[in-house]
Amino acid sequence: AKAAGRNTFRFFSPDMQDVLDQIAMLETDLRHALVRRELLLHYQPIVNGDGSLAGVEALMRWQHPRRGLVYPGAFISQAEKSGLIVEFGEWALETACEQLVAWSRDAATEPLTIAVNVSARQFRQPEFTQRVLHILERTGANPRRLKLELTESMLLTDVDDLIRKMSQLKERGVGFSLDDFGTGYSSLSYLKKLPLDQLKIDRSFVQDMLLTPHASSIVRTIVSLAQSMGLQVVAEGVETAEQWAALRKIGCATFQGYLFGKPAAVEDIAAQFILRGEH
Ligand code: C2E
Ligand code: CA
Ligand code: CA
Ligand code: CA
Numbered sequence: 277a278k279a280a281g282r283n284t285f286r287f288f289s290p291d292m293q294d295v296l297d298q299i300a301m302l303e304t305d306l307r308h309a310l311v312r313r314e315l316l317l318h319y320q321p322i323v324n325g326d327g328s329l330a331g332v333e334a335l336m337r338w339q340h341p342r343r344g345l346v347y348p349g350a351f352i353s354q355a356e357k358s359g360l361i362v363e364f365g366e367w368a369l370e371t372a373c374e375q376l377v378a379w380s381r382d383a384a385t386e387p388l389t390i391a392v393n394v395s396a397r398q399f400r401q402p403e404f405t406q407r408v409l410h411i412l413e414r415t416g417a418n419p420r421r422l423k424l425e426l427t428e429s430m431l432l433t434d435v436d437d438l439i440r441k442m443s444q445l446k447e448r449g450v451g452f453s454l455d456d457f458g459t460g461y462s463s464l465s466y467l468k469k470l471p472l473d474q475l476k477i478d479r480s481f482v483q484d485m486l487l488t489p490h491a492s493s494i495v496r497t498i499v500s501l502a503q504s505m506g507l508q509v510v511a512e513g514v515e516t517a518e519q520w521a522a523l524r525k526i527g528c529a530t531f532q533g534y535l536f537g538k539p540a541a542v543e544d545i546a547a548q549f550i551l552r553g554e555h
Pocket of ligand 4: 456
């Protein structure tokens with residue numbers, strides 16, 4: 277009918293069938309990604325106030341045979357839905373731990389920490405603690421150099437279970453960071469109960485802090501909250517020297533963002549270490 281004009285949403289229009297086909301194809305491809313060794317990690321620098329390297333965050337990528345390099349935004353939610361994220365996450369943890377061991381052999385890279393993202397679904401596995409400890413054992417990685425990044429979405433489920441698992445791993449030296457802080461649901465009473473080491477201020481606040489007083493006061497509040505709780509605070513998404521300066525002024529001591537380096541393959545990140553070491 278001619279009424280089905282521009283503004284009418286029609287189910288299964290040719291375009292939409294395309295999208296559905298693409299999702300189905302992605303899902304099938306995603307199932308094979310691990311065995312076909314198409315997953316890889318990129319590493320992004322995390323720096324101290326003087327710009328020296330404190331560590332890196334491991335970020336997953338998918339080298340698709342036809343699409344090229346695929347970023348998490350295009351496949352992580354699908355991996356969450358299908359449950360594949362559990363295996364993917366474990367692969368990331370193991371790969372990052374192997375990298376830690378390789379770096380620990382060199383005095384220049386030995387003290388670096390690696391932060392690894394853990395999905396809520398992965399953390400909820402009853403045997404999560406054992407799996408992490410196994411990986412540490414198998415690879416010989418130093419648990420004190422490993423940081424697990426959790427999100428506030430984990431607080432939506434069994435908090436006692438969360439605390440128990442975190443404590444077990446913390447006993448072995450593993451650190452914990454609360455990612456994307458300020459965007460989720462954490463109440464301050466929970467925050468106090470969690471054995472955290474670090475808060476990561478979400479990129480959205482950092483990007484707006486010089487534009488709106490609102491974002492700036494949120495950043496200030498998170499920094500002083502972290503300080504009063506004895507937590508380290510990392511500002512994410514720092515892109516300009518002005519943002520970096522403003523964050524330092526507020527008392528933030530650790531930073532991550534394109535200003536210091538984009539996520540890169542291990543060979544390229546190694547070149548950055550050497551470069552920084554020479555200064
Ligand atoms: P995240 O954990 O918040 O990671 C930071 C994201 O911000 C990364 O996107 C990084 O490339 C990007 N970023 C860093 N600095 C800047 C900056 O200065 N400006 C801008 N515009 N962006 C910046 P990426 O690599 O696309 O990852 C997106 C998300 O995917 C991650 O957000 C994380 O939630 C998820 N993810 C990545 N790897 C893994 C993984 O191994 N496991 C799980 N469960 N999730 C992962
Ligand atoms: Ca993260
Ligand atoms: Ca984040
Ligand atoms: Ca994020």
